[in-house]
Amino acid sequence: xxxxxxxxxxxxxxxxxxxxxxxxxxxxxxxxxxxxxxxxxxxxxxxxxxxxxxxxxxxxxxxxxxxxxxxxxxxxxxxxxxxxxxxxxxxxxxxxxxxxxxxxxxxxxxxxxxx
Amino acid sequence: xxxxxxxxxxxxxxxxxxxxxxxxxxxxxxxxxxxxxxxxxxxxxxxxxxxxxxxxxxxxxxxxxxxxxxxxxxxxxxxxxxxxxxxxxxxxxxxxxxxxxxxxxxxxxxxxxxxxx
Numbered sequence: 339x340x341x342x343x344x345x346x347x348x349x350x351x352x353x354x355x356x357x358x359x360x361x362x363x364x365x366x367x368x369x370x371x372x373x374x375x376x377x378x379x380x381x382x383x384x385x386x387x388x389x390x391x392x393x394x395x396x397x398x399x400x401x402x403x404x405x406x407x408x409x410x411x412x413x414x415x416x417x418x419x420x421x422x423x424x425x426x427x428x429x430x431x432x433x434x435x436x437x438x439x440x441x442x443x444x445x446x447x448x449x450x451x452x453x
Numbered sequence: 454x455x456x457x458x459x460x461x462x463x464x465x466x467x468x469x470x471x472x473x474x475x476x477x478x479x480x481x482x483x484x485x486x487x488x489x490x491x492x493x494x495x496x497x498x499x500x501x502x503x504x505x506x507x508x509x510x511x512x513x514x515x516x517x518x519x520x521x522x523x524x525x526x527x528x529x530x531x532x533x534x535x536x537x538x539x540x541x542x543x544x545x546x547x548x549x550x551x552x553x554x555x556x557x558x559x560x561x562x563x564x565x566x567x568x569x570x
Contacts, residue, residue: 369553375561381541383496383561390554429495435553440486440509443495 341365342432344444351420352452358405359415359447361430369435372413374404377427377446386428389413420451456480459544459562467570468534474565476527476544484550485527486559487519488543496543502527503550534569541566 341364351357363372374386389397389404397404405414417424430444457478466472476485484503488496500519501509507519516538518530527544541564548556 371554371557373558381543381564381566383543383545385558385560388555388558433553433557435551440498440501440550441557441559442498446493446495 342430342442342444344430344447346447347445348448348450350450350452351417351424353422354419356416356418357420357449359417359428359430359449360412361414361444362410362412363430363432364411365432365434365437367434367437371433371435372404372406373431373433373441374402374413374415375429375431375443376424377429379426383429387415417449422451422453425449425451457544457546457560457562459542459565461565462563463566463568465568465570466531466534468536470534471530471532473531474529474542474544474567476529476562477525478546478560479525480546480548480560481524482546482548482560483524484547485521486545486547487527487529488545489538490541490543490564500529501550508550531567534567536569539567539569 343362370391372389376384387399387402389406401418403416427446429446431441433441460475487499490496499513502521505521516533520528543564544562545559547559
């Protein structure tokens with residue numbers, strides 16, 4: 339069974355600094371996708387970035403990048419130049435291709451950006 | 454455009470009421486999802502429709518009844534709910550389901566905050 343672990347319930351970062359949010363996963367499926375979502379207090383889940391298990395390069399989307407270490411089964415989200423608007427809950431998620439399990443989410447990390 | 458809309462934004466209902474939540478997407482996505490999210494918890498999958506057919510029902514009580522009238526619309530009919538059903542209900546859609554890869558990316562609506570009294 340797939341399992342997603344986010345070990346940081348809460349993180350603080352100073353505005354304009356970079357922060358790394360941890361995510362580890364467990365799967366026996368050789369093909370899978372990893373996703374990060376941001377959820378502000380308004381409630382909407384905002385898709386940030388995707389990494390496929392066969393992708394050779396780490397995914398990047400603007401200020402977001404994914405530090406994908408396949409052997410360690412980790413997919414950490416790096417946010418560069420933090421902004422006050424980055425304060426939110428962040429969820430890591432995984433979808434296995436062959437086991438046909440649907441997307442499962444980690445417990446989440448609450449990020450607070452301090453001015 | 455990656456917009457998924459949900460109505461209503463907020464809903465208060467008694468335990469004997471019948472209400473419906475609505476979700477709509479115009480991205481041509483063929484998979485749609487209902488999630489339930491309690492405070493400070495990750496979303497929990499309730500139902501999945503793929504090509505307008507119900508493909509997953511995660512042992513959800515029968516007081517929740519999904520409906521997919523067409524490929525753009527998804528409804529969740531509510532009847533005789535309990536106070537513990539109070540939560541944020543999120544709808545999502547993806548290009549496909551089962552193909553693997555980036556097409557499985559789910560795009561979420563703003564959610565409906567439901568309070569059952």
